[in-house]
Amino acid sequence: MKVTLERTELLKSLTHVHRVVERRNTIPILSNVMLQAEGGNLNLKATDLDLEVVESIAAMVEVPGATTVPAHMIYEIVRKLPDGSQVVLETSGDDSTMEIRAGRSRFALQILPVTDFPDLTAGEFSHSFTMTAGGIRKLIDSTQFAISTEETRYYLNGIYMHSLEVDNELRFRAVATDGHRLAQAELGAPEGSEGMPGIIVPRKTVGEIQKLLDEPEAEIKVEISETKIRFTIGDIILTSKLIDGTFPDYERVIPKGNDKELRVDRDVFKEAVDRVSTIASDRGRAVKISLSEGKIVLTVTNPDSGTATEEVAVEYDDEEFEIGFNSKYLLDVAAQLEADTALFTLADSGSPTLIRDEGSDEAIYVLMPMRV
Template identity: 55%
Template sequence: MKLKADRATLLKALAHIQSVAEKRNTIPILANVLIVVKEGRLSLTATDMEIAVVEQIASGAVRDGATTAPAAVLYEIVRKLPDGAEVELDHSGGDAPLALRAGRYATSLNVLAVDDFPSMTTGSLPHSFRIPAPVLRGLIDRTRFAISTEETRYYLNGIYLHVAEAAAGEAGPMLRAVATDGHRLARVQTELPPGAAGMPGVIVPRKTINELRKLLDEAADDVEVALSETRIQFTVGSVMLTSKLIDGTFPEYERVIPRDNDKILRVGKKDFSDAVARVAAISQERSRPVKLSIDRNLLILSAASPDQGTAKEELDEGRVSYDSTPLEIGFQARYLNDITDQIEKDVEFAFSDSAAPTVVRDVDSPSALYVLMPMRV
C-alpha cells in the first residue's frame, strides 16, 4: 500500500476517526485505524465495537493495499506537520511498519494485522430515508441536553427516534426525537421524510449522537439514514457513521406530558435567562433552586444561599404576560437555562400548581415541547 495525500484533507479525516477509536487499549486493535487504498481512493475506519466511522478521501494512490496503525498517534503526527505538507504513507505488507514521510520528516509506526480489525458495517438495514442536515441538527440540538447520564437507566442514555401519528392540527405523521432524564423531557418533531414511515422506534446512544453532531457541523446537504432494529447508519458527505442501538424500551413519555396546565406565563427568552443567571449566581450549588413568584403581569425570580446571601430580580408588565392566580414554583437553574437555550425569542410556561410538571414551549416553534419537574422551595 502506498499513497500521497495533502495534510489538510488527511487531518480532517483523522480528526473524525480518532475520536471513535478506543483509547483504553483493552483490545489493542481497537486503538488502530484501518487504512485501505483501493481503486485510487483512501478509506479510513475506526471502531470501538459500538460505533464505526468510515471516511473516504481522494488521494494519490500509488499501490493498493491495507494496514492498521495507531489512530491517536497518526492524528497527532499529521496535526503537527506544517500547513501545505504532502504526506506519503507506505506499507510493504505483513507486519512491516507503516512509513510516513512529509518533506524531510520521516517516521515509522507499528501495525497490527488487518484480519484482526472488526467489521460493523455488514448486514441488512431495511429502512432508509434522507433528511436535510439542518433539520437533523435541530432535532439533536433541541433534545440532547435532556439525555440521562445515569447508567443504571441505560434505556434513557440516548435519543428516542420514532414515527409519531399526527395530532390535532398536524398534517400527517411526524418524525419525533425525545430525550429525558426523569427531571426534564425534550420532545421535538419534524415532517416525516419519505421512506421513514415503516421504521421501528430506536434509541440512538449518547456517544453516537455526539459524534454525529460533530459531522453535522460541516454538512449542508441531505443526510442518508438507514436502520434496522439493532443498528443505525448515517452517511454525511464522505463519512459513514454506523452504530449499535440501545437494546431497551423507551418509557411511555406521553404519560408525563400534562394536558390541562392552564396558568400561562409568557416572557422574553433573553430577559428570563439573563435574570435566572443573575439570581442563581448567589449560590455555587448547581442543584439549588430558583424560585418563580408569579402574579398578574409580574414575575419575581429569587434564590438564596445559606453561605452567600440572597438575590432577587423583577420582570414586570411589558416583559411578562400572566393573567391567572398567583403561583410560586421552584426549578433548578441549570435545567431552566438548558431549556431556554433552545428557544429563540419568547418562552411560554404552562403551569398547573407548584408541585406538578410544567410544560415549556417556544412560542415561535410549535414543533418543540419541553417538560420540567419543579423543586421544593
Template identity: 40%
Template sequence: MKISVERSQLMTPLQVAHAVVERRQTLPILANVLIRADADGFRLSATDLEVELLIPGKLEKCLAEGATTLPARKLLDLCRATPEGTLLTIETNGERASVRAGRARFSLSTLPAAEFPGIDVKGDELPLVLSQRDLRRAIETTYFAMAQQDVRYYLNGMLLEIEGGKVRFVATDGHRMAVTDLAVEVPPDASRRIIVPRKTVVETLRILNDVDTPATLSIGRDHLILSAADVVFKSKVIDGTFPDYERVIPRNQDKTIDIDRLAFREALGRVAIFANEKYRSVRLKLEPNLLRLSANNAENEEGEEELEIEYSGGELEIGFNVSYLIDVLGALRSDAVCLQLADSGSSCLLTEPGGGPSRYVIMPMRL
C-alpha cells in the same frame, strides 16, 4: 501499501475518526484506524465495536494499493506537528509503517487490516432523507436532556420514533424531558422505535453540517446508519424499553405566561450566581403582571430579579433547577417562550408561543 497524501487531507478525517477510537480499549487494534488505499483515494475507518465511522479522503498519489491499521493518536499528533502543506508518504513493510515528511522520517507499528473489526448490519432498514440542517437542529434541541451514566441504561440515549409521517426525538434523565418532531416523507404505515446511544448522538452532531445538503438516516431494528457528505456512520442501538414519555407531558395547565426568551435567560443567569452550587435551585414567584426570580445559598447570599409579564391569574411559587431552564432557553430559537404551570408540585411545560416542533418538561424542586 504506499501512498502520498497532503497533510490536511489526512488530518481532517483523522480528527473526526479519533473521537470514535476507543481510549480504554480491550483489543489493541481498536486504538488504530484502518486505511484502505487505491487509485480513487483512501477510506479511513474507526470503531469501538458499538459505532463505526467510515470517511473518504483524497490522495496525491497511490503508489501501491493496499490496507493497514495505524495508531490513531500517534498519526493524528504527527499530522498536527507537521507544517501546513507538507506532503506525507506512508509506506508499509511487514509489521511497520514508515512516514516521511520532507526530510523527516518516522516509524509506526501496524496491525493487520484483516483483523480490524466492523459492525455487521442486517437488512430491513427504513431510510429517511432529511436535510443536514433540519436533522442537526432537531438533535440539538433535544439531546441535552439525555442522562449520563444512569443505571437506567435506556435513559443514556435518545429515543427515535417514526410514525405518522414524522420522526420524533425524545430525551430524558428522569428530571426533565425534551421532545422534538420533524416531518419526513415515509410510507403512512411505516414505523420504527429505537434508542440511540449517547455517543452516537454526539458523534452525529460532529458529522452533520448546517447546510441543506441531504443526509440519509437508515433505521434498522438493531442498528442505525447515517450517510452524509460521503461519510458513513454505523451504530448499534440500546436494547431496552424507553419510558412512556406521553404520560409525563403536562396537560390542562391553567397558568400560562409568555416571556421574552433572551431577557428571561439573562435574568436567570444573573440570579443563578447566588444559587446553591449543588442543587442549583431557583424560585419563581408568579404574581399579576410580574414574575419574581430568586435564589440563595449556604452563605446567606441572595439574588433576586423581577420581569414584567402579562398575567392576571392566581399567585404561584415554584422551584426549578436553574440549569435545566437555561438549557431549554438556549435550545429554543423563538423570540419568546411560553411557560405552562399548574401548581408548585406539578411539572412545567415550555414551548414556543402558539406551539412548535419542540416541547420541554421540567419537574419542580421542593422549596
C-alpha cells in the same frame, strides 16, 4: 502499501474517525485506525465495537494495500505537520511498521494486522430515507441536553426517534429525558420513515453525528434496522448499534391540563436566571419563581453565601403561587428556545411545567419542579 496525499485532506478525515477510538482500550486493535489504499482512494475506518466511522478520500495510490496504526498517534503526527505538505504513507517490507513522511519529517509507527480489525456488520436495513443535515441537527440540538447520564437507566442514555401520526400528518419525532426534564422535537416525516421501529440512538453516536453535520442543506441518507442505524454524510459512513431497551411512555409525562399561561421575553428571562444563579451552590441549584400579576420574582438562597432576587415583567394574570426549578435546567431549556417570547404553561407548584416557543409546537420542554 504506499500512498501520497494532501496533509489537509488526511487531517480532516482523521479528525472525523479518530474521535470514535477510546483512549484506553483492553483490546489493542481497537486503538488503531484501518487504512486501506485502493484505486484512487484511501479509506479510513475506526470502531469501538458499538460505533464505526468509515471515510474515503482521494489519494495517489502507488502500491495498494491495507494496514492499521494507532489512531490518536497518527492524528497527532499529521496535525503537527506543516500546512500544505504532501504526506507519504508507506508500509515496510516485513509489514512491521508504517512510515509517515512529509518534508524532512519521518515517523515509523508500529502496525497490527488488518485481519484482526473488527467489522461492524450491518445486516439488512428495513427502512431508508433522506433528511437534510439542518433537520437532523435541529432534532438533536433541541433534545440532546436532556439525555440521561445515569448508566443504570441505560435506556435513557440516548435520543428516542420514531415516526407517528399527529392530526392526520406523519411526523418524525425525537425525545430525550433524564427523569427531571424532557425535551421533544419533531419535523414532517421524510418519505420512507413510515412504520419504522422506535429506536434509541446512543449519546456518543448523537455527539459524533452532530460534529459531522456541516452543511445545513446537505442531504443525509439514514438507514434503520431493529439493532442498528447508519448515516451516510457525503464520503463518510457512520454505523452505530442502537440501545437495546424500551423507552418509557413519555407522553404520560407531558402535562395536558395546565391552565395557567405565562409569557416572558426569552433573553430577559435567561439573563435574569443566569444572574441570580451565580449565588447558587453546586449542591442546591434551586431558583424560586414567585408568580403574581404582570411580574415574576426570581429568588436564589444559598445558606453559605447569601441570597439573590430579581424581578422580571411578564404577561400573567392568574392566581399567585410559587414554584421552584433547577436553575441549570431552566438555562438549558432557555438556550434551545428560538422565538423572542417563551410560553410557560403551569398547573401548580408540585406539577410539571410545559415550556415552548410562543406560536410553535415543533419543540416542547417539560420541567419537573423542585421543592423550595
